[in-house]
Amino acid sequence: MTSTPTTPTTPVAVEPPVTAARTPLLEVKGLVVHYQVRGAGAVIRRRETVHAVDGVDLSLDTHQTLGLVGESGCGKSTTGRSVLLLERPTAGLIRFEGRDLTALSRRELNGLRRRMQIVFQDPVGSLNPRHTVGQLLREPLLVHHLVPKQRQRERVEELLDLVGLPTDAVSRFPHEFSGGQCQRIGIARALAAEPSFLVLDEPVSALDVSIQAQILQLLTDLQDRLGLSYLFIAHDLAVVGQMSDLVAVMYLGKIVEIAERDSLYARPHHPYTQGLFSAVPVPDPTLSRKHGDTVVAGEVPSSLAPPPGCRFNTRCPMARERCRTEEPPLDQVAPGHRVACHFADEAVRNNPFDVAPTVEV
Numbered sequence: 001m002t003s004t005p006t007t008p009t010t011p012v013a014v015e016p017p018v019t020a021a022r023t024p025l026l027e028v029k030g031l032v033v034h035y036q037v038r039g040a041g042a043v044i045r046r047r048e049t050v051h052a053v054d055g056v057d058l059s060l061d062t063h064q065t066l067g068l069v070g071e072s073g074c075g076k077s078t079t080g081r082s083v084l085l086l087e088r089p090t091a092g093l094i095r096f097e098g099r100d101l102t103a104l105s106r107r108e109l110n111g112l113r114r115r116m117q118i119v120f121q122d123p124v125g126s127l128n129p130r131h132t133v134g135q136l137l138r139e140p141l142l143v144h145h146l147v148p149k150q151r152q153r154e155r156v157e158e159l160l161d162l163v164g165l166p167t168d169a170v171s172r173f174p175h176e177f178s179g180g181q182c183q184r185i186g187i188a189r190a191l192a193a194e195p196s197f198l199v200l201d202e203p204v205s206a207l208d209v210s211i212q213a214q215i216l217q218l219l220t221d222l223q224d225r226l227g228l229s230y231l232f233i234a235h236d237l238a239v240v241g242q243m244s245d246l247v248a249v250m251y252l253g254k255i256v257e258i259a260e261r262d263s264l265y266a267r268p269h270h271p272y273t274q275g276l277f278s279a280v281p282v283p284d285p286t287l288s289r290k291h292g293d294t295v296v297a298g299e300v301p302s303s304l305a306p307p308p309g310c311r312f313n314t315r316c317p318m319a320r321e322r323c324r325t326e327e328p329p330l331d332q333v334a335p336g337h338r339v340a341c342h343f344a345d346e347a348v349r350n351n352p353f354d355v356a357p358t359v360e361v
C-alpha cells in the first residue's frame with residue numbers, strides 16, 4: 001500500500017532544531033605560561049624561557065571534576081594557578097561563568113575571583129601561624145563583604161561544621177592541629193568565599209594514606225552538597241581516578257591525553273599515560289613487564305629546552321623519526337577521548353609498557 005503525503009490545511013511553522021548550547025563553567029583555550037629566567041652561565045647570564053605551560057585547552061562543567069595528572073614539573077600547578085589568574089598567562093583565553101577573565105578590570109576580576117578558590121598541597125604552611133582559626137576563616141568574609149559583622153561568628157562555626165571540625169577550633173592556632181585537620185581548615189577557608197569552583201592542588205599528597213581517604217571523602221561530600229566543580233591536580237593516578245569525571249594527562253607543558261575517566265582508565269592510548277599506569281604498584285607479582293622498570297625510564301627533560309616534535313619522544317619506547325620532528329595534534333580516538341600521539345593506534349594494540357591498568361575506579 002502506498003500513501004501520499006497529506007497537505008496540511010493550516011501552515012505549520014518549521015522550528016529550527018534545538019541545539020542546547022551549553023556554556024562550560026570553565027573554558028581554557030591555548031593557555032601558555034612562559035617564565036623568563038636568567039641562565040646559569042658563569043660570565044654572561046643569558047635570559048632563557050621556561051616553557052611551563054604550552055598551549056593547553058580544558059573545559060569543565062558545573063558539578064564536574066577534571067583531574068590533571070603528570071610527573072613533577074609538567075606544569076600542573078602553573079596551569080591551576082593561571083586558571084585563577086594568580087599567575088598571568090603569556091597567552092590564551094580563560095573563560096569562567098561565560099566571562100573572559102583576561103579582559104576584566106581589576107575590580108570585576110576581584111568580584112569573580114571569589115567564586116574561584118584554591119586549596120594547596122601544604123596544609124600547615126598555607127595557613128598564617130599567627131592567626132587563630134577564627135581569624136583565618138573570618139578574613140575572606142571581611143574581604144568579600146559576605147556576612148554582616150554580627151553573623152560572622154555563626155558563619156565561621158557553620159564552616160567548621162561543614163568540614164568536620166569542632167566549633168572550639170575557633171580560638172586555636174594552626175600548630176595545634178594535625179596535617180589532616182589543617183587541610184580541613186584550608187578547605188573551610190576556601191569555602192568561606194562561597195566559590196563554585198576550586199583548584200585542588202595536590203590536596204592530599206602531604207598526608208598519611210588513612211587521612212588522605214578522609215579528606216577525599218570530605219571533598220566528594222562537599223561537592224555533592226554545594227554543587228562545586230573541581231580542578232583536581234595530582235601525580236597519583238589512583239587518587240585522580242577516584243575523584244575525577246574527566247582526566248587530562250600532562251607532559252612537559254602539554255596535554256597528551258584527555259578523556260572521560262572510565263575511557264582513559266580502560267584504554268589509555270598515549271605511551272606516557274600507559275607508562276604512568278605501569279608505575280602504579282601491581283598487586284599481582286606474576287605480571288611481567290617488557291621493560292623491567294616500573295616507571296617510564298629517564299627524567300622529564302628541562303622545560304627550558306623541550307624536545308622538538310613529540311615532547312615525550314626522548315623517553316618513548318615507540319619513538320620514530322616522525323616523533324622527533326613533527327608535533328602530534330590532540331586527535332579524537334573515541335567520543336570525548338583525545339590523544340596526541342602519531343602512533344596511538346599501535347600503542348593501544350601493543351602497549352609498550354605491557355601492563356594493563358591496575359587502578360580500579
Ligand SMILES: Nc1ncnc2c1ncn2[C@@H]1O[C@H](COP(=O)(O)OP(=O)(O)OP(=O)(O)O)[C@@H](O)[C@H]1O
Nearest residue numbers: 035037050052071072073074075076077078079303
Ligand atoms: N615562578 C616560576 N619561575 C620560573 N619557573 C617556574 C616558576 N614556576 C614554575 N616554574 C617551572 O615551570 C615548570 C612547571 O612547574 P609546575 O610547578 O607547574 O609543575 P608541576 O607539574 O605542578 O610539578 P609539581 O608536581 O612538582 O608541583 C617547572 O619546570 C618549574 O620549575
